[in-house]
Amino acid sequence: MARPEKHILVCAHSRPEGDPKGSCQQRGSGSVAEAFANELGERELWGKLKLSTTSCLGICEHGPSVLVYPEGVMYGKVTADDVVKIIDQHLLNGEPVEELKVSADVW
Numbered sequence: 001m002a003r004p005e006k007h008i009l010v011c012a013h014s015r016p017e018g019d020p021k022g023s024c025q026q027r028g029s030g031s032v033a034e035a036f037a038n039e040l041g042e043r044e045l046w047g048k049l050k051l052s053t054t055s056c057l058g059i060c061e062h063g064p065s066v067l068v069y070p071e072g073v074m075y076g077k078v079t080a081d082d083v084v085k086i087i088d089q090h091l092l093n094g095e096p097v098e099e100l101k102v103s104a105d106v107w
């Protein structure tokens with residue numbers, strides 16, 4: 001497998017109902033991961049970009065969280081509607097989506 005240009009990590013962590021931290025899964029990360037998978041598939045971007053779901057990325061209250069490497073850009077409160085913009089602007093054109101990035105004191 002050729003090394004992808006960027007790696008997209010979507011937190012899919014789950015916690016029991018009532019846990020005060022909540023989790024990205026409870027906040028809708030499943031639909032975010034699905035939207036990424038659909039877009040990468042439709043555009044045939046799987047060789048260029050790698051998508052993985054992960055356990056907790058440590059910023060639970062700001063989830064659903066999405067981390068992009070090699071830059072280390074962390075997005076928070078991502079919805080499925082944000083996915084096309086992240087792909088077009090950041091993953092394909094190299095400009096992170098500033099309004100979706102978590103603040104510097106978070107990450």
Ligand code: FES
Nearest residue numbers: 011024056057060
């Ligand atoms: S549960 Fe997603 S960042 Fe912690």
